[in-house]
Amino acid sequence: MRRSQSLVPTLREDPADAEALSHKLMLRAGLIRQLGAGIYLFLPLGQRVLDKVNAIIREEMNAIGGQEITMPVIHPAEIWKQSGRWEGIPEMFKLQDRYGRDLCLGMTHEEVVAWLAAREIRSYRDLPQIWYQIQTKERDEARPRSGVLRTREFLMKDSYTLDPDVAALDRSYGAHDRAYRRIFDRCGLRYWVVQSDTGMMGGLGSHEFMAPAAAGEDEIAICEGCGYAANVEIARGVPAPPAFPAWTREEVATPGARTIAEVSRLLAIDPRLTIKSLLYIGKTSGPVLVLVRGDHALHERKLARALGQEVRPAHPDEVRQHLGAPAGSVGPVGARVTVLADEHLKDGVYVVGANRDGFHLRGVAPGRDFDCRFADLHTVTAGEACVQCGKPLVVEKAIEIGNIFKLGTKYSVALDAMYLDESGREQPIVMGSYGIGPARIAAAAIEQLADGDGIVWPWSIAPHRLRERQRPGPAGRRRGDLRCVSDARSRGDAGRPRRAARGEVQGRRPPRHSRSRHRRQLPGEGGRRRGPLPQDAPGEPRPSGQGHRRRPRDPGHRIEELADRPGWGRLASALDTC
Secondary structure, X not given: OOHHHOOOOOOOOOOOOOOOHHHHHHHHXXXXXXXXXXXXXXXXXXXXXXXHHHHHHHHHHHHOOOEEOOOOOEEEHHHHHHHOOOOOOOOOEEEEOOOOOEEEEOOOOHHHHHHHHHHHOOEHHHOOEEXXXXXXXXXXXXXXXXXXXXXXXXXXXXXXXXXXXXXXXXHHHHHHHHHHHHHHHHOOOOOEEEEOOOHHHOOOEEEEEEEEOOOOOEEEEEOOOOOOEEEOOOOOEEOOOOOOOOOOOEEEEOOOOOOHHHHHHHHOOOHHHEEEEEEEEEOOOEEEEEEEEOOOOEOHHHHHHHHOOOEEEOOHHXXXXXXOOOOOOOOOOOOOOEEEEEHHHOOOOEEEEOOOOOEEEEEXXXXXXXXXXXXXXXXXXXXXXXXXXXXXOEEEEEEEEEEEEEEEOHHHHHOOOEEEOOOOOEEEOEEEEXXXXXHHHHHHHHHHHOEOOEOOOOHXXXXXXXXXXXXXXXXXXXXXOHHHHHHHXXXXXXXXXOOOOOOOOOOOOOOHHHHOOOOOOOOOXXXXXXOOOOOOOOOOOOOOOOOOOOOOOOHHHOEEEOOOOOOHHHHHHHHHHO
């Protein structure tokens, strides 16, 4: 395909609504176009990148015994109701057919796999199994953003393992972990493997593969000392404690002070000596008063995990109804609701709200002055001590490019996916789920490697690879030696001496007869006619009666593929978009 005939609609300026670097460059380079909020078209260059990423994924999945299948995007509601996930997932697209039957657009396929396994797996001899697909997913994102990083429709490789027991699941989990590392290594990405929350997937545990990038929507806490790494949803750190004064419990007036900063400034104290009181409403537990240190932020995923249910912040009228005071003056002393405190409030005395407008209590000790349950609730910040080795943690933004989950028997029990073991007893199949986002890999590569001139593709997923046609000119060009070609051009000289041609003395012009070509007389031609005529066309049969004469090699028309060297992905990308 010629460049003039290719669909590569480039842009001179950054689109006004694009914020992430990868979003800007993918639009400007003609890789994607936006149809609607979170809905994108992949144009030829973008599709070539996806195809190369998918080829790497297929190779590595097949190498661990994966079998590729294709599952439908439209799912009947029954299998989701059986697993208990039909309600409670606001991102799920739901619809009805013309007969009023409930359907949904699949955002993941655990239910479908369990349904299939329940009908096709009979015995322990049928296990283990690895099934995977590269399929379109639909997700009703509330706030699509960052280009292809958070969309409503996206391509995903999801694989599923079926094992007879947890020990076999561990082996399948480890195989996917190693395969994922090979995939991301081959795609040229920097990444961390971090502990993560299982979320709506549930199960026995999970890990995420996170590519550090400024456009990342997640944050990860990393210890460079011992290698501890976790998503901040579950990361734990040890904050430095303040110097606690010898306070006794007393009420102090704080007129007009409602925020932590205002109370700290009015009382001239360190914000770490205050407690932030937040009222949340649980689906089943009702009101819960949550406490974190004044300089900390509550992580709602940690709160939901501690309570075992989803929660929401209380409205102002609910705060006054349950605590008798407006937000900014509430506290745990005398509160008639359940109190849940961060584990780092066990020691020391603090300033808390007095449940009376314009007043606070000083010298309050959690566990002594009020009853509460402790849990890890605060969001880890940079500089906190690692829980494993005590060295400072680093917190950085990252893009989730893959995840792996130990599902256990959650879905197999719900959808009756059983097998018969060696003794003939029925056992639930133990499942695992594993996902990769090909478009996220492409975006992460741009975020990590782009420079001031634009996209710098890793060689393995560049949409095109540059080939050099060498023409007669500077000497010293060796087959496959990119450096020699580049150096000769940059110096403007001949580079290294070339080998003398046949009949040529080094430093002299070759004899005239060695540079001209004469065609032999063809049958039927009379007289002696001499003169240079074109050589026989390639593939044209040679006239009978003529012997074979080897045509000399033409050094000016060799096609050489450039070596895999740093920086040439940028040149390939530049040619694609110029």
